[in-house]
Amino acid sequence: MKSHRKELWFEVPTRRAFINITPKVTDALTESGIKEGLCLVNAMHITASVFINDDESGLHHDYEEWLEGLAPHEPTSKYRHNRTGEDNADAHIKRQVMGREVVVAVTEGRLDFGPWEQIFYGEFDGRRRKRVLVKIIGE
Ligand code: ZN
Numbered sequence: 001m002k003s004h005r006k007e008l009w010f011e012v013p014t015r016r017a018f019i020n021i022t023p024k025v026t027d028a029l030t031e032s033g034i035k036e037g038l039c040l041v042n043a044m045h046i047t048a049s050v051f052i053n054d055d056e057s058g059l060h061h062d063y064e065e066w067l068e069g070l071a072p073h074e075p076t077s078k079y080r081h082n083r084t085g086e087d088n089a090d091a092h093i094k095r096q097v098m099g100r101e102v103v104v105a106v107t108e109g110r111l112d113f114g115p116w117e118q119i120f121y122g123e124f125d126g127r128r129r130k131r132v133l134v135k136i137i138g139e
Contacts (some may be wrong), residue, residue, distance in 0.1 A: 037138015
């Protein structure tokens with residue numbers, strides 16, 4: 001069995017953003033040379049997510065509004081976590097809802113997606129360097 005590990009780095013200039021990372025994951029798969037196996041992609045930070053859905057700007061706007069309704073950033077004083085001096089309790093909650101990781105099957109050297117599936121990095125507390133791990137195993 002072969003394995004391949006790669007870190008993807010991000011520094012999002014805004015507090016929140018959704019980024020399509022499918023091309024970067026596809027590059028990692030190509031580098032791996034693996035034709036049949038599994039590809040794990042996970043956020044390495046507890047205020048960011050990796051998830052799969054459609055690359056459609058209206059949907060991303062809907063996510064933003066829905067998440068802000070569930071866990072509004074302000075007022076920051078309403079969250080106990082922020083008593084630590086941080087202001088990112090909402091980002092921890094948004095990350096929990098949107099998920100930590102995805103696993104995609106690798107078939108004939110390609111990410112074996114369903115129709116319209118794309119991989120996204122969800123940033124909820126940006127403006128600093130953060131990582132995503134890509135781990136691919138197979139042969
Ligand atoms: Zn925090």
